[in-house]
Amino acid sequence: MPTISGAGFVVTTLNKILAIAGVAIVLGGVALGFRSVSAGGTVCGSAFQPAAGITPMSCxxxxxxxxxxxxxxxxxxxxxxxAAAAVKVVRDKVNA
Structure with a gap:
């Protein structure tokens, strides 16, 4: 079983942090896309689906x-x- 050196542990941890953060940020962006926005008291819908029957210029x-x-x-x-994928590829090439 291969052991992970101090530098290898840091790189592995960085890779996991980047991957988890990336997924969380993408999911947060998708959630923001469904958030309803309004302008001047008019409900405009969301970035993914504008409300039906709104005056286009007001929203x-x-x-x-x-x-x-x-x-x-x-x-x-x-x-x-x-970045997580790039770190993994570089780490795999160095360890090969």
Whole structure:
């Protein structure tokens, strides 16, 4: 059974933290996408599904802002997952 050195333990822990954080951030972004937004007392719906029958111009800024926030948060989560995969690939190449 191979033993994990001090540096190997740190890299493994970093990999797990990045993966868990990435998944949590992506799920948080998805949850934000379903959060209802409003503008001037008008319920605009969510970033994923605007409300039916709303005046488009009254909710444009609120929905655009919500969509931008969701995109940024999900992108940050995906970047964490990519970083976790990169750390794993580098670790595997070094240990090979």
């Amino acid at each position: 444009d800024n609120a929905l655009n802002g919500a969509g931008t926030l969701v995109t940024i948060v999900i992108s940050a989560g995906v970047l964490c997952l990519i």
